[in-house]
Amino acid sequence: MSDRSPSQTAPLPPLAMTCGEPAGVGPEIAASAWARLGGRLPFFWIGDPAHLPAGTPVREIARPEDALRVAGSGLPVLPHAFPGPAVPGVPQPAHAAEVIAVIAQAVELTQSGAASGVVTCPINKKALKDGAGFAYPGHTEYLAALGGVDRVVMMLACDALKVVPVTIHIPISDVPGALTRDLLSDTIRITHAALRRDFGFDNPRLAVTGLNPHAGEGGAMGHEDAALIAPVLTALRAEGLALTGPHPADTMFHAGARSRYDAAIAMYHDQALIPIKTLDFAGGVNVTLGLPFVRTSPDHGTAFDIAGTGVADDTSLIEALKLADRMARARATAR
Ligand SMILES: NC(=O)C1=CN([C@@H]2O[C@H](COP(=O)(O)OP(=O)(O)OC[C@H]3O[C@@H](n4cnc5c(N)ncnc54)[C@H](O)[C@@H]3O)[C@@H](O)[C@H]2O)C=CC1
Numbered sequence: 001m002s003d004r005s006p007s008q009t010a011p012l013p014p015l016a017m018t019c020g021e022p023a024g025v026g027p028e029i030a031a032s033a034w035a036r037l038g039g040r041l042p043f044f045w046i047g048d049p050a051h052l053p054a055g056t057p058v059r060e061i062a063r064p065e066d067a068l069r070v071a072g073s074g075l076p077v078l079p080h081a082f083p084g085p086a087v088p089g090v091p092q093p094a095h096a097a098e099v100i101a102v103i104a105q106a107v108e109l110t111q112s113g114a115a116s117g118v119v120t121c122p123i124n125k126k127a128l129k130d131g132a133g134f135a136y137p138g139h140t141e142y143l144a145a146l147g148g149v150d151r152v153v154m155m156l157a158c159d160a161l162k163v164v165p166v167t168i169h170i171p172i173s174d175v176p177g178a179l180t181r182d183l184l185s186d187t188i189r190i191t192h193a194a195l196r197r198d199f200g201f202d203n204p205r206l207a208v209t210g211l212n213p214h215a216g217e218g219g220a221m222g223h224e225d226a227a228l229i230a231p232v233l234t235a236l237r238a239e240g241l242a243l244t245g246p247h248p249a250d251t252m253f254h255a256g257a258r259s260r261y262d263a264a265i266a267m268y269h270d271q272a273l274i275p276i277k278t279l280d281f282a283g284g285v286n287v288t289l290g291l292p293f294v295r296t297s298p299d300h301g302t303a304f305d306i307a308g309t310g311v312a313d314d315t316s317l318i319e320a321l322k323l324a325d326r327m328a329r330a331r332a333t334a335r
């Protein structure tokens with residue numbers, strides 16, 4: 001996303017970056033993100049230093065604030081011991097509990113004020129479920145539990161598009177049943193509030209997709225669009241929210257359509273994520289809205305197929321750091 005130079009004003013606490021799945025690309029993109037950013041955007045990595053690529057200039061720290069002092073000369077690392085080495089592409093069940101513990105540690109440090117936000121490296125959901133009985137579909141839901149909130153929103157953002165899936169990591173066959181008026185209404189409200197608070201929009205324009213092809217085509221192709229989505233939009237419009245839809249999803253993401261809204265609300269994961277990952281896979285950022293702390297993440301996953309080869313692109317992680325920094329600054333200024 002567009003680069004407003006990071007860290008131009010008073011220093012905030014550093015950002016806490018989680019290691020994510022040690023067998024994925026997380027450790028190598030963390031190291032290369034530090035190499036590209038140096039101390040300009042201070043963050044510290046929480047994980048096992050032995051999982052970082054050979055030659056990474058590790059600076060072990062005892063407290064987050066020490067990152068501000070050492071970030072100019074090496075990657076600040078708050079060490080978190082794991083049971084063994086990482087094998088690229090092969091997640092170890094014994095590591096799962098520590099991957100989860102690192103996420104909790106980053107949240108704790110952020111909520112205590114020692115860190116200004118959480119930037120997560122990708123996890124493999126199945127590895128965490130198999131290895132440690134992880135009960136959440138992903139970070140988003142786990143972070144909601146850690147933050148003590150019932151409802152959060154996943155937003156993917158790049159320069160060209162911001163998009164929110166109303167339902168997230170559930171089977172497609174469960175989507176119609178999971179779409180309720182409350183869920184849709186809460187998702188829109190949380191998105192509206194976050195775009196005002198964290199992204200500087202006075203009255204963000206939100207465009208909402210339908211669920212069915214052609215947004216149901218007057219009931220000929222499904223009933224949820226007219227029966228469920230449209231009434232929610234009507235009610236929220238009456239409160240002053242700038243909403244359009246339900247629109248056919250297939251024509252909502254070309255350039256002309258995108259110029260007419262600030263964020264798109266989509267009904268399910270792929271309806272939302274395919275457009276943004278197609279437009280800007282390298283620059284997209286995943287941000288959780290509705291949490292009591294800042295959290296961003298790259299838009300990609302563990303990329304086991306290339307882990308350890310050194311070809312992984314760190315751009316999305318760097319964009320995630322920049323966005324977390326901007327959000328933390330916006331919140332600090334508003335206090
Ligand atoms: N925030 C998170 O923790 C996320 C985790 N995941 C998890 O990641 C795992 C793998 O998911 P996939 O669907 O395979 O998606 P993926 O994003 O890991 O990989 C898809 C394709 O993109 C490539 N790719 C991904 N990141 C790249 C990078 N930084 N540089 C260059 N190429 C890159 C991969 O090599 C692969 O060919 C799953 O367990 C999934 O749940 C997926 C998305 C986000």
Ligand SMILES: NCC(=O)COP(=O)(O)O
Nearest residue numbers: 137138139140141286297
């Ligand atoms: N497909 C996006 C994704 O998997 C991100 O999930 P999360 O771990 O950030 O909840």
